[in-house]
Amino acid sequence: MLDIVIEARQASLGPGMEVKRILPFRQRRMVGPFIFMDHAGPVKVNPSASKNIDVLPHPHIGLSTVSYLFGGQVTHRDSLGVEQVIKPGEVNWMTAGKGIAHSERFEDPAVLAGGELEMLQTWVALPEKDEESDPSFINYKSEILPVYTDKGVWMRLIAGDAFGLGNTVKTHSPLFYLHASIQQGARFGLPKEHPERAVYIAKGELEVSGRSYRAGQMLVFTPGVDPILVAKEASTLMLLGGEPLGERFIWWNFVSSRKERIEQAKADWKSGKIILPPNDNQEFVPLPEDKFKPAGSPPPQALS
Incomplete structure (x- = not known):
């Protein structure tokens, strides 16, 4: 009846931001097209330290990120120029396709001080025919x-x-x-x-x-x-x-059906080919220096 029971593991995204990481798991990397899942919060942070938990601009390819909140609010900015505050019960659906960068900022100190912030982040792998599609972003109201x-x-x-x-x-x-x-x-x-x-x-x-x-x-x-x-x-x-999509490689924030495409994405981020959000371009997450690891052994990902 049960294929497997996955125990969430603790992962740190920075000072004050500990998450429960559910997917990928070494013995079960995907469920249908879902290849990544983090559960953050409830987060309680001193307002003076709120800047420390922001997720700086970082890249994605080959997937859709799905953000959903139980409480609090988060500001999304991406390289399409989108700026969107997501609130509980809404859905932020960002399709990276051939490449996008975005940030997640926690800009309401009262929410953080009150321990209201709680969110789920999932990644949905794209079918091979859509892996190189143009990036897009849509916010859906509850x-x-x-x-x-x-x-x-x-x-x-x-x-x-x-x-x-x-x-x-x-x-x-x-x-x-x-x-x-x-x-x-x-x-x-x-x-x-x-x-x-x-x-x-x-x-x-x-x-x-x-x-x-x-x-x-x-x-x-x-x-x-x-x-x-x-x-x-x-x-x-x-x-x-x-429905399962077949084997996918995952490294850092990149997902692809082709290992060589991830190598290209790494080069694109280092060279600036994947542009930063125009309204959040003063800092970013650098590419980790880890060499490519086998599928199922990625370095720590960003929250989304």
Whole structure:
């Protein structure tokens, strides 16, 4: 029934910004097209140190970054000239394609001081035909994201299709991504439309086939199996998955079906071919000097 249980690992993005890293995992690098997942927060930082946790401009290729907040707010700036504040329940969907750079700034000291900031960052690998597409960015407001409810169950469809719902968030391959709030004692299942499916427990505790699982674990289920999940306490979950895309290489913030394309991206970032955000171009994250490692052993990534 369960292919694997992934334990979130602690990763540091800088002073005061510790995250739980779920994907990639050495024994299970992807779930459907999802190849990366970080859970940050709740973050509480002295306002005087808030600058230290900003994610400076950095590059991506071959993927879409998906930002979703439980609390707080973050300012996104990218090399297309976009500047967007994302708030809880909204979706920032940035497709890197052939190359983009962006930053994530935490510019409200009150949010940080109050411990309100909590966010999920995922990367969705692109099909080979879209890996060299033009970069793009769209912010989707919470009002346009459909909600599924059942007894003790509330779920917001962030992207894709699930439980008969669909939305206008533009994706490049079949997938689903849901934010779920489950009351204690509620029983629920997974969407049946997709072969690869997983549940990340952000808060709370679940029972599956008589065994309990806790916050910080991702449960990856066997294709074709339809488990019944029971909330042992009030729980916040992220449900995700979709159609697998095949092997992908991942190094730093780059994803590609071709190893040589990642080498080119490294050269492009060092040479300035991937331009910085025009309204955030005074600093950036330099390319790590690590030599290329086998897939599944990337150096620390940026948050998104």
